[in-house]
Amino acid sequence: MLRNLKNIRIIALSAAALFAAGFLLIFSDKARASVSNAVSDCLEIIIPSLFAFSALAMYLQKSGLYKTALKPFTFVLSKILRTDEEICGLILLSNIGGYPVGASLLSSLVSENRLEKNDAARLMCCCFGSGPSFIIGMVGKVVFNSAIAGTFLFLSCFLSSLVMAAVVLSKEKITLKKACGGYDLSAGCFINSVSAAAKAMFSVCTMIVIFSVISAALKETGAFLPLGENAVIFSSILEVTRIKEMTAGANSIPICAALLSFGGVCVALQITAIVGGRIPLGKFLLSRIPAAALSALFSALFSLFLPSISEETIAGNAYTSAFSGNAALSVCLIAMCAILLLGENAGKQRGG
Numbered sequence: 001m002l003r004n005l006k007n008i009r010i011i012a013l014s015a016a017a018l019f020a021a022g023f024l025l026i027f028s029d030k031a032r033a034s035v036s037n038a039v040s041d042c043l044e045i046i047i048p049s050l051f052a053f054s055a056l057a058m059y060l061q062k063s064g065l066y067k068t069a070l071k072p073f074t075f076v077l078s079k080i081l082r083t084d085e086e087i088c089g090l091i092l093l094s095n096i097g098g099y100p101v102g103a104s105l106l107s108s109l110v111s112e113n114r115l116e117k118n119d120a121a122r123l124m125c126c127c128f129g130s131g132p133s134f135i136i137g138m139v140g141k142v143v144f145n146s147a148i149a150g151t152f153l154f155l156s157c158f159l160s161s162l163v164m165a166a167v168v169l170s171k172e173k174i175t176l177k178k179a180c181g182g183y184d185l186s187a188g189c190f191i192n193s194v195s196a197a198a199k200a201m202f203s204v205c206t207m208i209v210i211f212s213v214i215s216a217a218l219k220e221t222g223a224f225l226p227l228g229e230n231a232v233i234f235s236s237i238l239e240v241t242r243i244k245e246m247t248a249g250a251n252s253i254p255i256c257a258a259l260l261s262f263g264g265v266c267v268a269l270q271i272t273a274i275v276g277g278r279i280p281l282g283k284f285l286l287s288r289i290p291a292a293a294l295s296a297l298f299s300a301l302f303s304l305f306l307p308s309i310s311e312e313t314i315a316g317n318a319y320t321s322a323f324s325g326n327a328a329l330s331v332c333l334i335a336m337c338a339i340l341l342l343g344e345n346a347g348k349q350r351g352g
Contacts, residue, residue: 050134056097061093064184094127099128107278125164129261155298258292
C-alpha cells in the first residue's frame with residue numbers, strides 16, 4: 001500500500017514537473033511577469049510588514065528582554081491561560097511578529113533543549129499569526145480601505161489563537177526549561193536575531209515567488225475559470241498574499257479572517273522549511289481548520305460594529321503600489337541578503 005502511494009506520488013510530481021517545464025517554455029512572458037510581480041510584492045508588502053517585526057521578536061526572545069517588555073501582558077495572560085509567563089510571551093511574539101516567527105522561536109528553543117518536540121508541536125497550533133502590520137497595512141487598507149477593518153481582522157485572528165492556546169494548554173502542562181544565565185544584551189545577540197529573521201524572510205520570499213508562478217500557470221491553463229469570482233479564494237489558499245485581490249463585500253471580512261488564520265499552502269511549506277524536521281507539524285496543520293473557523297466567527301461579530309462596506313470603498317479594488325520607486329526597499333532587500341550570506345559564511349568558517 002505504502003509502495004503504491006509512493007509510486008503515485010512520484011508519477012504525480014513527475015507530471016507536475018513536466019507541466020511546469022511546458023508552462024515556462026510556452027508562456028515564458030507570463031512566467032517572467034509573475035516572478036516580477038511577486039518580487040514587487042515582497043519588496044512592497046512582505047519585507048516592510050514582516051521583517052522588522054520578525055527581527056524585533058527574535059531579539060526580544062533571544063535576549064530575554066520580552067520577560068520585562070511584555071510583563072504587563074504576559075502576567076494577565078498567564079492567569080487566563082494558567083500557564084507560565086514565558087510561554088505566554090512566546091504566544092504574543094508569534095502572533096505579532098508574522099507567520100515565520102513562531103516556527104523560528106520554537107525551533108530555536110527545541111535546538112537549545114529548552115522545549116520538548118511534542119510540546120513545541122502543540123504550541124505551534126497557537127504560535128502562528130500574520131501580525132498586525134501585515135493585516136492592517138495590507139488587508140485592511142488595500143482590500144477594505146479601512147484601518148479599523150484591518151484592526152478587527154487582526155483581533156479576530158489573535159482571539160482565535162488565544163482560544164487554540166486555551167485548548168492546547170488545558171490538556172497537559174507544557175514545561176519550558178529555564179535559560180542558562182540572565183539577559184543577553186550583547187551585540188552578537190542582536191546580530192544573530194537579525195540574521196535569523198533575514199533567513200526566515202528569505203525563505204518566505206522565495207516561496208512566494210514560486211507560488212506566484214504556480215498560480216499564473218493554473219490561471220493560464222484555465223484551472224480557475226470554473227471558480228468564477230471565488231478564484232481569488234482558492235488563489236489565497238495557495239498563497240495568502242493573493243488576498244489583496246479580494247473584493248470587499250458582505251461576507252468578505254469573515255472570509256479574509258479565515259484565510260489569514262489558515263495561512264495557506266505556501267506558508268505551511270515555509271514553516272516546514274524553517275522547522276527543518278525539529279518539530280512535528282501534524283497537529284499544527286490540523287489546527288488550521290478550527291482556527292480559521294474561529295477567526296471567521298469572531299470577525300463576523302466584529303463586523304456588526306463596522307459601517308457597511310461596499311465595492312465603492314475600494315476605489316476600483318486595484319492594489320496601489322504605495323512604495324513603488326522607493327529605493328529604501330531595495331536597500332532593505334540587499335542588506336537582508338548580505339546578512340544571510342555573511343551568516344552562512346561565518347557558519348562555514350566555524351565548521352571549518
